[in-house]
Amino acid sequence: MEDDTSSINVSGLQFAYDGQPSLFYDFNLHISPGSRCLLVGANGSGKTTLLKILAGKNMVGGRDVVRVLNCSAFHDTHLVCSGDLSYLGGSWSKTVGSAGEVPLQGDFSAEHMIFGVEGADPVRREKLIQLLDIDLEWRMHKVSDGQRRRVQICMGLLHPFKVLLLDEVTVDLDVVARMDLLDFFKEECEQRGATIVYATHIFDGLETWATDLAYIQDGELKRTDKLSELPELQKSSNLLSVVESWLRSETKIDKKRPITQAQIQKTSPFDTSPFRSSRHMAYYR
Ligand SMILES: Nc1ncnc2c1ncn2[C@@H]1O[C@H](COP(=O)(O)OP(=O)(O)OP(=O)(O)O)[C@@H](O)[C@H]1O
Numbered sequence: 692m693e694d695d696t697s698s699i700n701v702s703g704l705q706f707a708y709d710g711q712p713s714l715f716y717d718f719n720l721h722i723s724p725g726s727r728c729l730l731v732g733a734n735g736s737g738k739t740t741l742l743k744i745l746a747g748k749n750m751v752g753g754r755d756v757v758r759v760l761n762c763s764a765f766h767d768t769h770l771v772c773s774g775d776l777s778y779l780g781g782s783w784s785k786t787v788g789s790a791g792e793v794p795l796q797g798d799f800s801a802e803h804m805i806f807g808v809e810g811a812d813p814v815r816r817e818k819l820i821q822l823l824d825i826d827l828e829w830r831m832h833k834v835s836d837g838q839r840r841r842v843q844i845c846m847g848l849l850h851p852f853k854v855l856l857l858d859e860v861t862v863d864l865d866v867v868a869r870m871d872l873l874d875f876f877k878e879e880c881e882q883r884g885a886t887i888v889y890a891t892h893i894f895d896g897l898e899t900w901a902t903d904l905a906y907i908q909d910g911e912l913k914r915t916d917k918l919s920e921l922p923e924l925q926k927s928s929n930l931l932s933v934v935e936s937w938l939r940s941e942t943k944i945d946k947k948r949p950i951t952q953a954q955i956q957k958t959s960p961f962d963t964s965p966f967r968s969s970r971h972m973a974y975y976r
Pocket residue numbers: 708709711714732733734735736737738739740741
């Protein structure tokens with residue numbers, strides 16, 4: 692059901708890649724302002740696809756299906772152009788307002804990239820350059836992955852976002868950069884009421900950072916929890932082992948599923964999709 696007070700409202704989302712069975716079917720998700728929500732799930736469960744849909748990169752249904760800040764993520768392009776909605780993904784490019792996708796691997800300086808983002812507040816820009824320890828003289832085609840990532844993150848944060856979607860962007864960062872960045876994100880949520888959805892497989896330090904967690908299996912939302920109320924976490928206080936146990940039990944259930952003769956006939960030796968969920972099994976019947 693639509694909830695006007697949420698930053699993110701997904702109601703009855705259906706989505707399939709061309710020629711594929713539905714990845715999302717009647718998918719619903721509501722995230723409150725100020726949340727730092729971890730998006731967890733196995734490889735291929737749909738995290739990146741969901742983040743891209745939330746970022747307005749795919750048209751899915753009508754204007755009411757995927758709402759961000761009470762606007763349609765796909766139709767209301769001002770969300771991205773204004774910087775209110777920012778998406779930082781795995782590829783080496785950054786969507787910068789109306790300039791569209793900006794590549795981050797050419798022979799440009801870090802300064803050229805960062806100062807090329809229009810309308811940035813100089814104080815915020817300086818803070819981010821310091822925080823991410825960026826040398827403005829770096830040439831983008833000669834930097835390490837972690838250094839290139841810092842510039843990408845800096846550009847993505849220059850405008851004070853209201854909703855930030857992060858797809859495993861801290862993976863190249865060293866421990867200090869990652870922890871400083873997580874602190875900065877926390878501050879942004881607590882001081883400005885910004886909302887962050889963060890898909891990751893790295894759980895170090897996230898027990899006390901995240902406020903919420905959404906767990907996806909094969910495009911289905913298996914659970915959403917307030918981290919402070921997660922019963923398993925109260926027992927072990929280790930998010931990694933909690934998520935590990937969920938993912939391991941997922942595999943066990945799948946392995947126990949019987950394989951029908953029809954599936955064997957319709958499946959190539961390299962296609963494991965019928966093993967993944969009962970919904971996908973139905974597709975192959
Ligand atoms: N462009 C595409 N065309 C067809 N199928 C795709 C495409 N991108 C992803 N998929 C499929 O959609 C499903 C979900 O992929 P997605 O990348 O969203 O998963 P994920 O949870 O982000 O995985 P990971 O943890 O590995 O990043 C997978 O089965 C994947 O094979």
